[in-house]
């Protein structure tokens with residue numbers, strides 16, 4: 001993976017600052033709760049959602065098992081349609097290929113469709129080092145780029161910013177990147193969108209090279225698919241004369257019938273839309289060859305491995321490659337909601353980042369060794385995942401790998417795995433819980449004592465626990481333990497009623 005995030009501290013350390021930032025927590029809470037409620041409503045409308053989810057899982061698993069076959073089929077189809085396929089083993093090779101292709105056009109600027117793969121390899125930085133300027137055209141990516149920031153969400157990269165912050169970024173930075181922000185720009189969404197539209201329009205019309213990723217690649221015809229909401233992708237894919245697409249090898253589906261499943265599940269899972277607003281599909285150079293119609297005259301597809309083959313070799317971990325980047329798991333994750341995306345030290349934050357980044361990067365750094373612990377294992381991510389990735393299962397599996405890695409050692413500049421800090425305290429807490437749960441009388445007495453003394457309970461923990469509770473609210477103990485309430489309202493203890 002890209003070296004952009006190498007050197008990040010472990011997740012707990014990186015998250016500490018984020019959880020203490022009340023504005024950030026407010027922005028994240030508002031955004032994630034809004035998206036998750038809309039998604040739940042959109043999914044509830046579909047009576048066969050469970051079948052679609054299972055179909056998505058089966059298609060992806062089948063394709064991953066025969067990836068070698070489908071990749072060759074895709075290459076043949078793309079080549080037959082006038083495109084050129086390049087194979088990149090890692091980020092450096094992909095960056096070298098793309099930089100060379102742009103240089104061969106004689107251009108020094110490109111427009112970009114939002115793409116996780118190009119972020120993963122640090123393409124913008126690699127192009128900049130060679131004197132090529134890349135303009136992000138997705139609104140949220142533009143905000144991140146202008147603000148010299150880092151993305152913190154797969155779908156909404158500027159989710160950590162509120163409207164006032166975005167207005168300030170536009171006012172301060174747009175001028176340095178071309179057209180300045182309009183005089184008196186306010187934080188009204190319509191005004192912000194119009195400022196971005198005016199800023200980007202001239203870049204679309206001027207650009208000779210477009211760079212994209214792809215949500216899907218159809219092996220049988222060599223067709224690439226980009227799914228987006230703003231129309232900026234359509235502009236980047238159709239206006240420039242040369243199009244370069246960098247796509248992870250796992251994004252392949254065998255047939256158009258397979259694609260149909262994901263075009264139903266992705267919009268509802270990501271933006272809670274029944275149908276995606278802009279779905280662009282292209283096969284090779286198409287109409288562009290004839291000098292008329294839409295589409296580029298030259299098309300290059302860079303197929304990116306960058307750790308995916310190694311991930312595929314892990315029987316438990318390989319299910320992470322099913323991911324269609326909908327971000328539903330981020331929006332329901334209680335850890336992501338509080339820590340935000342930057343703490344994950346990767347372009348893939350949240351639950352999917354916690355299982356994908358350590359596998360793609362080889363769990364060789366402190367941040368990667370800590371990511372499998374960035375979860376409460378509540379399972380909400382699995383429940384919403386449209387391709388049924390059992391994220392908790394992979395997290396536990398990766399924790400085993402971290403623990404088996406033993407104490408930290410260094411080989412050159414590589415840091416070998418070590419168990420995350422705090423395991424001693426965790427073991428002591430588990431021992432205490434086992435003792436209490438195996439003694440019902442003691443547990444009940446403790447619950448009653450806690451209820452009767454609830455007015456005396458502190459709102460923050462003392463001693464070493466103070467840091468933990470500084471960024472969290474301790475739950476209020478109920479006035480009456482559940483078992484007593486049950487006995488009072490149901491005429492007997494839960495155990496007695498179960499026995500009847």
Ligand code: SF4
Pocket residue numbers: 269322323324325326327328329330352381384385386387388389
């Ligand atoms: S893991 Fe599942 S829920 Fe999360 S982004 Fe990927 S497809 Fe969506």
